[in-house]
Amino acid sequence: MKDPLDHIGAFKTILNLQQTPDEVICRSFPATFRGVARVWFSKLPASSIENFKQLSDSFIRHFIGGQQHKRPTSFLLTVRQQEWESLRDYVKRFNKAVLEIDEADDQVIMTTFQVGLNNPDLIFSLGKMPPTSMTDLLFKAQKYMNGEVSLTAKGLMGKRKKDETNESHGKKRDRKDSYSETKAGKSSPNIPRKKTNFTLLVMPADKI
Structure with missing residues (x-):
């Protein structure tokens, strides 16, 4: 029984439209029970219920814990x-x-x-x-x-999702690599160029 208040409300709406006497309501209400509600009613002591208000109050007290609370x-x-x-x-x-x-x-x-x-x-x-x-x-x-x-x-859905993910990751990786290269260029000291020594060849003019 998820919502005893809703169950009783629906039952009373139907019976009130027909102006049903209280005694008939008490006898009709158990006919709407199923499962655990029917077991509960069968275990009530004989002559323990005098009117519908007493029956409905007892019913609510027993099943109110099963009432479904709404989320915000x-x-x-x-x-x-x-x-x-x-x-x-x-x-x-x-x-x-x-x-x-x-x-x-x-x-x-x-x-x-x-x-x-x-x-x-x-x-x-x-x-x-x-x-x-x-x-x-x-x-x-x-x-x-x-x-x-x-x-x-067509077997393309998974490929499309994968391509979108790879494209997103590729863009992030490219930005990261570009940033790393820029940072490395700024932080690296200037390396002096190695000088090349040339040996002068002296030859007589008549041999040239």
Whole structure:
């Protein structure tokens, strides 16, 4: 039983619409139990419940520990697409995280989704034509997810990711080598050139 308060609330809403007597409610409520809730009810002492309020209070006290607590909206900022994670897997993971938080408006959800995004092509597209809603954003993302599927089917997805990584590392290495050469040139002392001695040849003029 994840949320006893929600379970009772849904049950009371249905019964209140029908103006059901308290006695009937008490007898109907156990019919909604499953698993551990049904076991709990079967172990209640006979004649220990006098009305629905007493039954619902006892039910809540027993199962309140299993109530699912929502995460703050800021939790979405911790969800980021990993370097080797596909866009489809990131979308699934992000949507799962959205279900774990308190209610948040569309704008917050869209912003946090884009903050965690690690797909240059989609980032550029969203920057050029900002989505109007989360549904619109996911519709745009679907195009790039389909593209990843096509690349994966051709065996090119892994190569593309690897090439992007190697290119990034190559640029860093080139900058580092350039810096090292410049530093070495500045710190090395001037080395004097070695003089070359020439031997003068003296010959008589008539022999030249």
